[in-house]
Amino acid sequence: RSSIKKDLYRRDFTINALAIRLNRTPGELLDFFGGRRDLKDKIVRVLHSLSFVEDPTRVFRAIRFEQRFGFQISKETQHFIQQAETMELFHRLSGTRLGNELIHILEEPEPAKGIQRLSQFKLLPFIHSKLHWKEPAPALFASGEKILAWNEVENAKPGTERWLLYALAWFESLGKTELVKTWKRLGFPQRTTATVGEFLQAQSTLIRTLNKKHLAPSEIYDLLTPWPKELLLFLMAKAQSKPTIHVAMERIRDYLTTFQHIAITITGHDLEDMGLPKGPAYRRVLDRIFKAKLDSLVVTQEDEYRLAKTFIQQETASGSHSKSPSVVRKGGWR
Known part of the structure; x- marks a missing residue:
């Protein structure tokens, strides 16, 4: 039978390798690896040098916890991340496991910080050889954050998939073909990936049509109702930095706040x-x-x-x- 110490040794980091005793002396804190000290010092630290060899996805969780809690990855752990990168351990990961970790990062309140950290550790080529963290993606993330905050106020309905807006803002530069191919490899939802591919093909025409001078609400409804809310929020984020398509943004806003909620009583x-x-x-x-x-x-x-x-x-x-x-x-x- 495994001991509690051996069980905790298999955890990702010292800060989640803590336990509270329930028998003998209930309430006693079990801290074999200095997790309490690291919590106090705001440090993310792995338990041993082979941690990332055992499970390379721990690198992505280390970055996520660092950014979420305002902690710092320890210098020793940073060295182990660099070793994992040199050893190309991330190529051993299945696309789905890597994709799940990316979605978790993109669901964070401030995902740009996590992506920037991935870039600093030179991990982006393991996702796609041409994937970078440079403009316009950072600006789109900033606009997207504002649009998502607006959406939370305007639409009480829960369920917005934040990660989708940010993923599109980040991967769009790859172009439709490479984006769809990469998202399939990462195991992103199949229907979502197919819809995004269609959206990228229709995007220019959609914006141009929405920006026309005269457009009835029913025409706006027909144009926008086929697309998921997250893709429309992405368009709004794009329009914030492009005054020439401001009319399109206002029409998307009208659709999301008014048109899509209209119903008739006759049956x-x-x-x-x-x-x-x-x-x-x-x-x-x-x-x-x-x-x-x-x-x-x-x-x-x-x-x-x-x-x-x-x-x-x-x-x-x-x-x-x-x-x-x-x-x-x-x-x-x-």
């Missing part, structure tokens, strides 16, 4: 009660009412019903409705 059941046969016409009618609501052409529930009657008459007159069943969302349409 498919209401359309059925009004005499519209079930079929694809349900979606067409509800979509047209929803877009009218976005464009402020209808305001009240009565307006929606009045417009629905007009659209139903048009559908009936054109004979374009189908007898096939259609699934319509209950409780309103968005």
